[in-house]
Amino acid sequence: xxxxxxxxxxxxxxxxxxxxxxxxxxxxxxxxxxxxxxxxxxxxxxxxxxxxxxxxxxxxxxxxxxxxxxxxxxxxxxxxxxxxxxxxxxxxxxxxxxxxxxxxxxxxxxxxxxxxxxxxxxxxx
Amino acid sequence: xxxxxxxxxxxxxxxxxxxxxxxxxxxxxxxxxxxxxxxxxxxxxxxxxxxxxxxxxxxxxxxxxxxxxxxxxxxxxxxxxxxxxxxxxxxxxxxxxxxxxxxxxxxxxxxxxxxxxxxxxxxxxxxxxxxxxxxxxxxxxxxxxxxxxxxxxxxxxxxxxxxxxxxxxxxxxxxxxxxxxxxxxxxxxxxxxxxxxxxxxxxxxxxxxxxxxxxxxxxxxxxxxxxxxxxxxxxxxxxxxxxxxxxxxxxxxxxxxxxxxxxxxxxxxxxxxxxxxxxxxxxxxxxxxxxxxxxxxxxxxxxxxxxxxxxxxxxxxxxxxxxxxxxxxxxxxxxxxxxxxxxxxxxxxxxxxxxxxxxxxxxxxxxxxxxxxxxxxxxxxxxxxxxxxxxxxxxxxxxxxxxxxxxxxxxxxxxxxxxxxxxxxxx
Numbered sequence: 001x002x003x004x005x006x007x008x009x010x011x012x013x014x015x016x017x018x019x020x021x022x023x024x025x026x027x028x029x030x031x032x033x034x035x036x037x038x039x040x041x042x043x044x045x046x047x048x049x050x051x052x053x054x055x056x057x058x059x060x061x062x063x064x065x066x067x068x069x070x071x072x073x074x075x076x077x078x079x080x081x082x083x084x085x086x087x088x089x090x091x092x093x094x095x096x097x098x099x100x101x102x103x104x105x106x107x108x109x110x111x112x113x114x115x116x117x118x119x120x121x122x123x124x125x
Numbered sequence: 126x127x128x129x130x131x132x133x134x135x136x137x138x139x140x141x142x143x144x145x146x147x148x149x150x151x152x153x154x155x156x157x158x159x160x161x162x163x164x165x166x167x168x169x170x171x172x173x174x175x176x177x178x179x180x181x182x183x184x185x186x187x188x189x190x191x192x193x194x195x196x197x198x199x200x201x202x203x204x205x206x207x208x209x210x211x212x213x214x215x216x217x218x219x220x221x222x223x224x225x226x227x228x229x230x231x232x233x234x235x236x237x238x239x240x241x242x243x244x245x246x247x248x249x250x251x252x253x254x255x256x257x258x259x260x261x262x263x264x265x266x267x268x269x270x271x272x273x274x275x276x277x278x279x280x281x282x283x284x285x286x287x288x289x290x291x292x293x294x295x296x297x298x299x300x301x302x303x304x305x306x307x308x309x310x311x312x313x314x315x316x317x318x319x320x321x322x323x324x325x326x327x328x329x330x331x332x333x334x335x336x337x338x339x340x341x342x343x344x345x346x347x348x349x350x351x352x353x354x355x356x357x358x359x360x361x362x363x364x365x366x367x368x369x370x371x372x373x374x375x376x377x378x379x380x381x382x383x384x385x386x387x388x389x390x391x392x393x394x395x396x397x398x399x400x401x402x403x404x405x406x407x408x409x410x411x412x413x414x415x416x417x418x419x420x421x422x423x424x425x426x427x428x429x430x431x432x433x434x435x436x437x438x439x440x441x442x443x444x445x446x447x448x449x450x451x452x453x454x455x456x457x458x459x460x461x462x463x464x465x466x467x468x469x470x471x472x473x474x475x476x477x478x479x480x481x482x483x484x485x486x487x488x489x490x491x492x493x494x495x496x497x498x499x500x501x502x503x504x505x506x507x508x509x510x511x512x513x514x515x516x517x518x519x520x521x522x523x524x525x526x527x528x529x530x531x532x533x534x535x536x537x538x539x540x541x542x543x544x545x546x547x548x549x550x551x552x
Contacts, residue, residue, distance in 0.1 A: 040507035
């Protein structure tokens with residue numbers, strides 16, 4: 001399992017990469033994709049959607065289950081990674097390359113951990 | 126993301142009977158002891174038999190209240206763990222839902238090569254004696270009077286209302302010697318039903334705990350088996366008993382639940398690991414893939430094989446779920462026959478749906494046509510070979526093929542169309 005340095009993580013296994021103070025890419029961690037297994041569907045927000053830290057903003061489906069994905073930050077969706085709509089397996093192949101959305105005007109954050117803290121947290125699960 | 130929820134969903138799908146998931150070693154022993162009637166000695170008095178069985182049924186229903194839930198392990202538990210199986214509770218057993226390569230790769234291996242499943246959770250009940258066949262004929266709606274030695278036949282088992290108690294396979298070893306294979310989740314319910322209705326000179330025994338069953342499935346299964354033995358059943362739904370595989374006494378049957386050619390192998394529990402190791406060794410040259418419950422479900426769904434608790438249950442008749450060819454109304458009386466006669470033409474039937482919009486239908490999604498709910502999905506997922514599909518029980522009047530419908534997936538309507546079953550047929 002890979003935990004990428006430089007990213008921040010939530011307890012619900014989303015990652016955030018801040019591009020500047022108010023803009024970030026968000027996605028699902030490698031731990032999460034591994035636990036979920038082969039993903040076959042991704043439901044993403046639309047550009048312009050307001051998302052709220054801690055609230056569901058996307059969902060992914062494996063063969064067996066649907067899982068909600070929670071927003072790690074509060075802000076406006078500036079772009080979505082449309083590739084995932086047709087190729088959700090990219091999330092399995094490269095969890096940190098497969099960003100879900102680019103969020104701007106970030107005005108709030110969920111409780112976030114750095115890579116080391118997240119690694120420790122995963123160790124307790 | 127709710128991993129706990131995902132795990133729960135992954136673990137829950139296949140058997141929805143509340144009983145089985147709460148099965149425990151303790152209760153299995155209680156039930157096994159009480160129900161094992163070799164010869165006709167232990168429960169001589171018929172009323173005693175019935176009282177005993179009602180008590181057992183009651184115990185099996187109450188056990189979650191007063192007996193701790195403890196999952197059973199199959200004889201191959203250790204092999205699953207050693208090989209990286211992701212273990213989940215299923216029908217009272219700990220079984221692998223998948224291995225490291227994942228559901229899709231396991232599914233493809235069975236469609237294109239060969240895969241190995243542990244299906245030891247399935248139950249086996251033997252019927253012996255002069256009235257063995259008569260008991261089976263009364264319990265099951267298919268006709269076993271015409272079944273030859275060495276052959277297997279599928280049948281629903283019905284209650285008095287014509288609803289499906291379980292769907293089973295019956296193996297005829299001899300005119301007075303049969304083995305019935307039942308779903309793990311229904312085992313205790315089935316055994317109670319069988320004993321309550323037992324009559325005449327028939328020795329019936331639940332031997333499930335002593336049996337290990339492996340399923341070797343896929344187009345390369347036969348070639349792989351030929352590297353071990355030439356004694357293989359040739360016809361689909363036939364079997365050979367007492368084949369020695371490297372000294373292991375094995376019943377080999379040409380059956381399966383994947384829509385591919387393949388075999389199901391039954392051995393004594395204590396020989397389970399030996400058989401697994403033998404198959405694993407001979408499988409190396411065939412890229413044998415270990416397979417879990419996840420792909421067992423996607424494979425059977427593509428082949429439109431019904432699953433108990435989904436396409437049928439105690440409230441669904443075989444006529445309503447596409448199993449009419451397994452009901453022989455013209456044979457001698459069987460349990461449920463009168464209710465089927467009285468019910469007349471079924472109002473619903475099983476259909477196939479291809480999801481054409483964006484989404485994946487699961488079970489219990491309403492199906493809408495012309496602004497009206499015409500049915501409800503019973504199974505559905507994204508299948509590796511055929512994409513997002515579902516089966517549904519729907520109004521017989523609204524079933525023309527190609528008809529556009531909508532499936533309500535988490536409160537949102539998603540486009541779908543009615544397609545023929547099965548979704549997948551082997552070449």
